[in-house]
Amino acid sequence: MEEEKKLEGHSEENSYIRMKKFKFIMLIFLLVFSTAGITLIALSFGDEKAVSVAIPERKEFSKLYEAYDMLDEKYYEKVDHKKLIDGAIAGMVKALDDPYSDYMTKEENEKFQESISASFQGIGAEIQELNGEIVVVSPIKGSPAEKAGLKPNDKIITVDDKNIQGMSANEAVLLIRGEKGTKVTLGIQRPDNHEIIKMTITRDEIPINTVYPEMLENGVAKIQITTFSKHTYDDLTTALKEMEDKGMKSLIIDLRRNPGGLLDQAIGIANLFVPEGKNIVQVEYRDGTIEKTVAKGGKKINVPTVVLIDKGSASASEILAGAVSETVGIPLIGDKSFGKGTVQTADNFEDGSNVKYTMAKWLTPDGNWIHKKGIEPDYKVSLPEYANLSYIDPDKELKLSSASGEVKSAEEMLKVLGYKPGKIDGFYDTDTEKAVKTFQKDEKLKENGILTGETTVKLMNSLTEHIQKNDSQVKKAIEVISKEK
Template identity: 35%
Template sequence: MRRSRFLVFAIMAVMATGIFLVLDGCSSSDGKSASKVMSDSFPVIDEAYSIIQEKAVYPVDGDRLVEGALRGMADVIGDPYSTYLSEEEAATHKESLAGERVGIGAEITRSGGRYIIVSPIKGSPAEKAGLQPYDEIVRINGEALGGLTLQDVIKKIRGKEDTALEMTIYRPDLNKHLELKVMREVIPVKTVSAELMEVRGEKFGYIALTMFGDETADEWKKATDKLIAEDAQALIIDVRGNPGGYLRAVGEVAGSLLKDDSVFAYMQNVKGELTPLVVEPSEKFSFDEKLKKMPVVLLQDKGSASASEVLSGALKDHKRGFIIGQQSFGKGTVQDTTELSNGGEMKLSTHKWLTPKETWIHGKGVKADLESEQEKLFTEHIRFSTDVYKTGDYHDDVAYAQRLLAGLGYSVGRDDGYFDDSTALAVHDFRVAEKVAVDSIMDRKFFTALRETVELYRKDQANDKQLQVAIGYVHHLLTE
């Protein structure tokens, strides 16, 4: 047992040696080789493990100690994008970028210590089973959820395809508990949505990318083919809030817009050596040549990061598109993920990426050609509240409601979370306007109506200030 434990740490140390070789030029500060330093550390690592296992008043599972050591090695690098992922975390990360996942198809949030259904996806197992917004999940497969985190609850809900999930829910409208059976199914994850727009006789396509996942290039191909078939003459690409994803996916999207043999980015290794990433004819896709000549406007904001910035940087440097919105996030590193013997993964920043003009945007972002601030109602995170607030109360939920009411045009004198008389008057006026039971308190019915009103506001493209600026610019391009 002791020998096997030593080997585990030896493997960890060898992996760490690789990290130090990359970061510190193959040597430690006192001139010893990194491998020599780590070899000398084997006994003390094993010693610390034994002491903790044998003497610690708080018992810790051996596997958790190993994982703690792995996390520690990643953390000491000081890079927020280099991290250790446990087997379960690694699976979740892969799932987030996959084209589909198994589940029940419902958004869930934690509010006041309770787990609430925000909304079931249309046609999902959750909707088929009868789950409704504001249903509170009380038990899953007979087990109460007290003391669990939201992530724990989501883990319980996920499982194998075509397996049943027993749920006890409390429905406030009926003031009763219900027992529901939900079948887990494969839920497609769509990363591209598109529509044809027409303004004063000019047709153009609007295409939004929420991330760059496994199926993004295929979705992009289908969406752009359809827009071209519908006679779109220009393209608005929306990557606002897009956190990035796979480099290969953004490479295929960029490749459909740039000339063949164009460099869409550079990879720079620890030695400073540059490797050009070149647009090449795709073996998988044959994109319409009209895409390479079509006027392009790209919408970005502070939430556009990583692979999104690869796209915007390529379009900007090649003068292939006009960028509207805000300066992007500024993530200029690329992570390589290595599977470990315990099922976990080490995610490590191994390269910088540079724009075609060899600019490193890390910590700076890609600057918009035309700055445009978004309406505040589009940047506010919509959340649930099941509590009741009245004049004299003070809470973050009240501040949240004050901000939304002000964004909708109601006169609210403050947004610090204190429920004063002006807030009560605004709440009363909103409830009257939205035909909610007349009162001056914030309760579940108020928060439901507020959420629905804001969602309707957001769906109206006329309220999307940045999009309207982009539409105006595209119209200018097509008519000049």
């Protein structure tokens, strides 16, 4: 490969390559990149004959070859040729200024494939690179990331104190993921808040269970879809059968914090609701060609249905939400969705690396492009402010006379849970200490009035349980669905 690069690099001197004389016969195959694609040229050499072969000149590559040769010959240390090539390709893709297009090395590609398989080890969060920053799209349900309090739109500034600004999403993933039981510390910045929150998360096995059914009161079935992986459609049909056997009279599909996934899975699920012959999604290519995917026949879900969305609902989630909203009029409830209206594909190289790039944009059944705009719900209902309280590091010790933003978060959590921490001002006074002691007593923990370790974890988990029991978006969904029966 190195020799091939050098041969092509001399094309600016002459568009012909003059080969030396050989005393034996040999056959060389050169792969020459042309505007039409890859051309295979066979060169045959014999005894005393010199052969000249024309090669189409690519002047736009001469600068690239020159830079490669310059570094290879003049850099003060020996360079890694593979890294140079990987870097050149990565830079080319980055120049597209598209957060959804990436060059993945073999290692990065393997991590990506893990994320859509049965399980992987890490913290369990979907991230993306946006304007040079690593942003959380959504944590996976039940993952260490969710339990720690990671939220959509959180910016990850550091990983184990290493600044990751300017990194690609794939580079960041390699730093964040790791073996089960190991810890990683993220420096998080929330929207409209310049304070860096240090969040230490213990990595775990992240099962890709994507469908979570439960039967609520009065025959209302709620099924949460957390992402669209290889088995989501099959798991959903199994869950629907389970809910039908339990007397399902109406259905809530929960797509909140679902960052998307495989397009075919979203289309298959949409087909359960969209009438035969109607559009599910339209894909528009760069030449203006539009490819429509229409619903097929087969089993359809006919019970009254609503769909929950929020700012963490992206990509395939938005395809499903847009399809059922525009074709069947299924109400959408919650917050405006994320707004990702493009489709990606990946081409592999022989060494296991690949390029993932945007190859089209997708439109809703009615031809709307929701990219960077999101989908507005029919009923806008947000969770209460306390659902967005900042994470408290369990490794820190908050006690009498402590003062910080984390103390203020703790005071607000205690108040929401029915305790009396006194003034919510970020200062750990005697009222705060008394409230912590009462909380510890109720939870059968050591009553020392210090917020750390198990007490901190239990406080945050109690708040999560409170939010789930008092889910304003689910309550609105039940209200809306009861009127449709």
